[in-house]
């Protein structure tokens with residue numbers, strides 16, 4: 145077998161085995177392309193999406209533009225939703241985020257048909273709309289299921305999670321996401337609002353790997369007020385075990401002290417070298433100066449976010465607080481690729497503010 149020679153990326157020197165930009169640089173360029181669009185360009189692109197809506201299944205065409213504008217320009221999708229509904233298009237469900245009351249009511253009429261053939265897709269679209277009316281319809285459908293329910297694996301209250309909310313047994317709304325979103329991006333400036341992956345000096349009791357505070361959050365920073373933390377919290381994990389256990393449960397206090405335990409670690413060997421830990425803890429990820437669109441993480445670029453609506457690698461997952469059993473809220477989504485080269489997947493961190501508990505779990509394809 146001939147040994148292939150790696151080709152460095154012309155932008156970041158990352159080694160790979162194909163010509164041109166690496167995946168990460170390509171994605172960043174695409175993000176900048178949409179972020180730098182003028183309002184006229186945004187309007188023209190939306191008009192084109194509406195015009196070509198039936199081609200939305202092809203990634204390379206209007207789908208790419210739609211996701212780019214949603215993630216980086218926070219577009220209003222009212223007219224897109226109307227065009228999509230006219231053509232019976234229900235994917236991606238975010239097409240419907242700003243659907244008019246009229247379109248919402250037509251979706252509700254469809255889901256109320258006993259044998260609705262696109263129940264799953266329509267529940268997704270309605271969950272993204274997420275209005276009080278949708279909430280009441282979901283609650284009603286959960287209590288009194290229609291025949292289509294037997295073709296689905298889960299209840300409407302689970303579908304609601306895609307839109308970042310659910311409801312309890314009394315039909316009361318439970319928020320699963322924060323309404324604000326900030327990004328963690330490479331930047332050399334000094335900014336202590338969020339520190340990503342700093343060494344703690346401790347070692348993992350399972351694998352002996354160095355423990356890191358995956359996030360240190362200063363809740364008193366103006367940008368992080370929405371998290372309603374009265375001080376600084378630190379969230380320690382074992383970076384080796386975090387992706388090889390069911391989840392990590394972290395008990396934190398606003399004075400910065402924390403403890404953590406891993407649930408069902410399935411290995412005891414440490415696969416992370418000294419070098420990998422160095423890389424991991426030498427990042428320059430900083431909290432963005434301004435808020436980002438709520439769907440920022442859903443763009444093509446693998447970026448980490450605080451708050452907002454995450455891009456789920458697999459099905460959405462909201463943990464119950466191990467203390468009070470209530471649903472936890474999505475606090476952050478950390479893209480491993482930003483911290484260690486050639487690592488895949490995302491670490492999702494959810495928290496229960498009243499119990500000062502966070503749960504971290506990993507998903508990858």
Ligand SMILES: [Zn+2]
Nearest residue numbers: 153156166169
């Ligand atoms: Zn690159």
Ligand SMILES: [Zn+2]
Nearest residue numbers: 348351382385
């Ligand atoms: Zn470990």
Ligand SMILES: [Zn+2]
Nearest residue numbers: 465468496499
């Ligand atoms: Zn709790």
